[in-house]
Amino acid sequence: MLIGPLSEVDKERLIGFLADLIRIPSPSTGEEQVAKRLADEMRSVGFEEVHIDSIGNVVGHIGPRKGPVLLYDGHMDTVGMGDIRAWTRDPYGANVQDGYMYGLGAADMKGSLAAMVYGVKALTDAKVELGGDLYVVGVVQEEPCEGLAISTFLEKEGLRPDYVVVGEATEMQIARGQRGRMELKVTTQGHSAHAAMPERGVNAIHAAARIIVGIELLALDLDEDPVLGKGSITVTHIESQSRSRNAVPESCSLYIDRRLTSNETEARVLTEIRRLIGREGVKADVEVTEYLATSYTGYPCRARQYYPAWVTPENHFLVQRAIATVEEVLGYRPKVGHWRFSTDGVYTAGVAGIPTIGFGPGDERFAHAPDERIRIQDVVDAAQVYAQLAVNILGTVQP
Numbered sequence: 001m002l003i004g005p006l007s008e009v010d011k012e013r014l015i016g017f018l019a020d021l022i023r024i025p026s027p028s029t030g031e032e033q034v035a036k037r038l039a040d041e042m043r044s045v046g047f048e049e050v051h052i053d054s055i056g057n058v059v060g061h062i063g064p065r066k067g068p069v070l071l072y073d074g075h076m077d078t079v080g081m082g083d084i085r086a087w088t089r090d091p092y093g094a095n096v097q098d099g100y101m102y103g104l105g106a107a108d109m110k111g112s113l114a115a116m117v118y119g120v121k122a123l124t125d126a127k128v129e130l131g132g133d134l135y136v137v138g139v140v141q142e143e144p145c146e147g148l149a150i151s152t153f154l155e156k157e158g159l160r161p162d163y164v165v166v167g168e169a170t171e172m173q174i175a176r177g178q179r180g181r182m183e184l185k186v187t188t189q190g191h192s193a194h195a196a197m198p199e200r201g202v203n204a205i206h207a208a209a210r211i212i213v214g215i216e217l218l219a220l221d222l223d224e225d226p227v228l229g230k231g232s233i234t235v236t237h238i239e240s241q242s243r244s245r246n247a248v249p250e251s252c253s254l255y256i257d258r259r260l261t262s263n264e265t266e267a268r269v270l271t272e273i274r275r276l277i278g279r280e281g282v283k284a285d286v287e288v289t290e291y292l293a294t295s296y297t298g299y300p301c302r303a304r305q306y307y308p309a310w311v312t313p314e315n316h317f318l319v320q321r322a323i324a325t326v327e328e329v330l331g332y333r334p335k336v337g338h339w340r341f342s343t344d345g346v347y348t349a350g351v352a353g354i355p356t357i358g359f360g361p362g363d364e365r366f367a368h369a370p371d372e373r374i375r376i377q378d379v380v381d382a383a384q385v386y387a388q389l390a391v392n393i394l395g396t397v398q399p
Helices: 008-023 031-043 105-127 150-155 204-219 267-281 317-330 378-394
Strands: 047-051 059-062 069-075 098-102 133-139 163-168 176-179 179-191 232-242 253-261 283-286 289-292 300-304 336-339 357-360 374-375
Touching: 008 031, 008 098, 008 378, 031 047, 031 059, 031 105, 031 133, 069 105, 069 378, 098 105, 098 378, 105 133, 105 374, 105 378, 133 150, 133 378, 150 267, 163 378, 176 317, 179 204, 179 267, 204 232, 204 253, 204 267, 204 283, 204 374, 253 267, 267 283, 317 357, 317 378, 374 378
Parallel strands: 069 133, 069 163, 163 357, 176 336
Antiparallel strands: 047 059, 059 133, 098 374, 176 357, 179 253, 179 283, 232 253, 289 300
């Protein structure tokens, strides 16, 4: 069964809905207003059930409560706007120019969320009875802690999808995996002394500098995977503690972003850093950092900052159905690749082992950047792909 394109009226409604989402600020832990708007639109277009769960995710459902389960995942939160002077347009203006809509979160990833909702509108307009259940979930706090909110929803509600599609930007191509990541904290210990007599102390910053040089050298020798590419490591933040600016610092902490390719585990990475510390002959501790926050619903959030890499085989049913669907709806054979950044797939595929792919409008180059934008026609086209993919994965009930 081929689902037709959205009507002109629904295209305008979709574009207007996306503009509304962009105009509502939704920083991580501050998604309440955009969640309400998303839930309202889900009800308006014909979702059978809509609710907001304990952590604040918006959950929409259609289907018979039997058969296979397909879940579309998109996050509602955005990063900060950064330096407003770098923007040439209002980050919350949803301005349209030359076929693009501009605004914070346009590509990452309110465009996909809007398209998912109107994919369901296309199904309800066509009076499709799916042969399984389709969930569209708008999640919270993905930007600082990917996987946390979707895992909370699935585990608390006892749902295990058969397939997951993450709507992060793929430029209307298909992603079948990503590198994982870890955030590490290395703290060097020194001994304080007056800065006029530094020889009496042990400078924790100097010790940290030796570790940083070691990290630069380690980066050259990290593993490389033929699909996901090479692992990476970089220091992203440094802070020190001393009694004053004329005292030798007694501790210094480095925060490390470590991107993980296939077969790079938490234990392996910790061992690498500990060996590096040992070679440098400094006194230091290393730990995986924790994410701590309170959701807008009051839900306490806590998670270790370790997110495994994952890859779905190219010959998997889900990947092949997605390729065929894009070709059927849009008339081209999509490229199959992987994301360079991290997504909720770290939980759905990396932890839970659920077959997962990515498909979404938007260019990753515009994410987390001034003048973020998304091509409006891609949002419209993505809605039709999401509708058709649900039919092609779940099937329909024959009259």
